[in-house]
Amino acid sequence: MRTSIATVCISGTLEDKMLACARAGFDGIEIFEQDLLVSPLSPEEIRARADRLGLTLDLYQPFRDFEGVEEAVLLENLRRAEAKFRLMNRLGIDTMLLCSNVGTATIDDDGLAAEQLRRLGDLAASYGVRIAYEALAWGKFVNTYGHSWEIVRKVDHPAVGLCLDSFHILSRGDDPSGIEDIPAAKIFFVQLADAPVLSMDILSWSRHYRVFPGEGGFDMVAFMKHLVRSGYDGPVSLEIFNDVFRQSDVERTAVDGLRSLLWLQDRAAAGLHGENHPMELRTMPDVRPPAGLDYAEIRTDEPESVARMLAQLGFEFCGQHRRKPVQLWAQGGVRVILNGQRAGGAAPAISGLGFQVEDPHGAVERAVGLKATPVARHNTADEQELRGVSAPDGTEVFFAPTAQRPAWVEEFGAGGSGGPGGSGNAGDLVTRVDHVNLAQPWQSFDEAVLFYESVLRLETRPATEVPSPMGLVRSQVMRTADGSVRLALNIVPHVLEDAASGPQSYPEHIAFQASDILAVARRAVAAGMNFLQVPQNYYEDLAARYPLDAPTLATLQELNLLYERDGNGEFLHFYTETIGNLFLEVVERRHGYEGYGAQNAPVRLAAQYERNRLRRR
Ligand SMILES: O=C(O)c1ccc(O)c(O)c1
Numbered sequence: 001m002r003t004s005i006a007t008v009c010i011s012g013t014l015e016d017k018m019l020a021c022a023r024a025g026f027d028g029i030e031i032f033e034q035d036l037l038v039s040p041l042s043p044e045e046i047r048a049r050a051d052r053l054g055l056t057l058d059l060y061q062p063f064r065d066f067e068g069v070e071e072a073v074l075l076e077n078l079r080r081a082e083a084k085f086r087l088m089n090r091l092g093i094d095t096m097l098l099c100s101n102v103g104t105a106t107i108d109d110d111g112l113a114a115e116q117l118r119r120l121g122d123l124a125a126s127y128g129v130r131i132a133y134e135a136l137a138w139g140k141f142v143n144t145y146g147h148s149w150e151i152v153r154k155v156d157h158p159a160v161g162l163c164l165d166s167f168h169i170l171s172r173g174d175d176p177s178g179i180e181d182i183p184a185a186k187i188f189f190v191q192l193a194d195a196p197v198l199s200m201d202i203l204s205w206s207r208h209y210r211v212f213p214g215e216g217g218f219d220m221v222a223f224m225k226h227l228v229r230s231g232y233d234g235p236v237s238l239e240i241f242n243d244v245f246r247q248s249d250v251e252r253t254a255v256d257g258l259r260s261l262l263w264l265q266d267r268a269a270a271g272l273h274g275e276n277h278p279m280e281l282r283t284m285p286d287v288r289p290p291a292g293l294d295y296a297e298i299r300t301d302e303p304e305s306v307a308r309m310l311a312q313l314g315f316e317f318c319g320q321h322r323r324k325p326v327q328l329w330a331q332g333g334v335r336v337i338l339n340g341q342r343a344g345g346a347a348p349a350i351s352g353l354g355f356q357v358e359d360p361h362g363a364v365e366r367a368v369g370l371k372a373t374p375v376a377r378h379n380t381a382d383e384q385e386l387r388g389v390s391a392p393d394g395t396e397v398f399f400a401p402t403a404q405r406p407a408w409v410e411e412f413g414a415g416g417s418g419g420p421g422g423s424g425n426a427g428d429l430v431t432r433v434d435h436v437n438l439a440q441p442w443q444s445f446d447e448a449v450l451f452y453e454s455v456l457r458l459e460t461r462p463a464t465e466v467p468s469p470m471g472l473v474r475s476q477v478m479r480t481a482d483g484s485v486r487l488a489l490n491i492v493p494h495v496l497e498d499a500a501s502g503p504q505s506y507p508e509h510i511a512f513q514a515s516d517i518l519a520v521a522r523r524a525v526a527a528g529m530n531f532l533q534v535p536q537n538y539y540e541d542l543a544a545r546y547p548l549d550a551p552t553l554a555t556l557q558e559l560n561l562l563y564e565r566d567g568n569g570e571f572l573h574f575y576t577e578t579i580g581n582l583f584l585e586v587v588e589r590r591h592g593y594e595g596y597g598a599q600n601a602p603v604r605l606a607a608q609y610e611r612n613r614l615r616r617r
């Protein structure tokens, strides 16, 4: 598949954009008119530069408000078009995108629109140029791809075909399967964009919220399959209007974009089960989603305090690393690595996660194929080689075999009874990691969703928004279907960017699942643990929300436990104090509860905010 991207997707000057697209590995680009108008480079220089970078110039766009007009307006539109055809000749671009008329159309008549497009086709052909007609979802008379295809069929001109843009089709809830019935030769260009499911006017949605395939809520894989089945084999181009992408690091966004096309090809190929079509799809090693967490690594400047907290929760110290200031703690088969090496400014509190996979080698190969950055790992001869990549927020993601007792624990001289391997001791109350909550800088949130979806094959669940004193926190759960791995990605509110403490001052946490949370809490109380204090108002509201008896309520309040119900399911959980950027949570799920205590999250965030303020005073 030939990959392309519209220059409007990314930040910087036209030169910056071209360089970044070439470096990321795109085959070509669409020149967005605005980028050319403001460029000091001449069309010939742009052409030469693209050539040097190995980029094809696939499309010039957009040309607007052409068809469905009075004759006098049409003559003016043809004059406008001819100027652009001359420009395209200088650029060496042979396809121009024409948006369906949104402004000047006054005549709702397909026959007339077709005749006018035929005249444009004749003019275009005389310059060796083709017109790709795109139905904008908010076009005045033409706003569906079906309608644009009817008109193009009527035009019946070799220089007039279609541009299909997934956003305009899927945003309206239109059925994309009809794409398979369009003759491939009449599809001149294809643009892809995903978007989060929002209820707002389509134009604003399109101009500000598009995201790369895999980062939103559209079924892009199904769309791609229809496209492949049509027999189309031209460029597949990203056209993303997104306020964040346009102000983010250009190289990084370009890589994110290419990753989306690599992922999409792989998924579409898997869904097409070896069907034969002209478009060749690039695939990668097919790895299964992780089976569980091998370990979680916490990096902290206060390892003693975090160690104390782990001990209070029933974790056992299993050993010190031979050479590094790094400790291993374990309980019930859960392994936590406590890294006291100085992290420096923007390092996340949860610095690494080991995922258990069937084929660690294949998983690394796939991750690198998806343009993830490998993490440098120093190995001595007797240390087990673990390979991993960096997630967008800097968390190191390692791929480990699905061993009960991984070989690397030997580096910690770990022996002992239950210790770090197997399923732990019979009396262990913590049985597994329930979920890991990772703070995401707002610039790389969409990138992170695609990263975890494509590299780890996690599924996205509908996002939620949690109010906090620092702003609205968007939270996105990504998990395996069976729940063996669950991550909650939280966007760090903008306000923290300005804080002296820097963008990563937002805390992260690991939630441990317990078989008996009351016992864990009581043991922690006895061991002198500092719980996050839950306000009285919360318990009064809880009594109103649920018919809980007085002794249960009193126990919840005494232990600073939070509670939520979901049908038959019950969720009990508590939080520790925050140390540096880290706190811990213990949860107990009863009767198939599947959520994360969303109603309690604002209480937690407000309590942490109060605590933090008191400490800073
Ligand atoms: O928002 C627009 O105007 C616009 C322009 C060109 C496109 O290809 C498109 O999909 C939208």
Ligand SMILES: [Mg+2]
Binding pocket: 134, 165, 191, 239
């Ligand atoms: Mg478009």
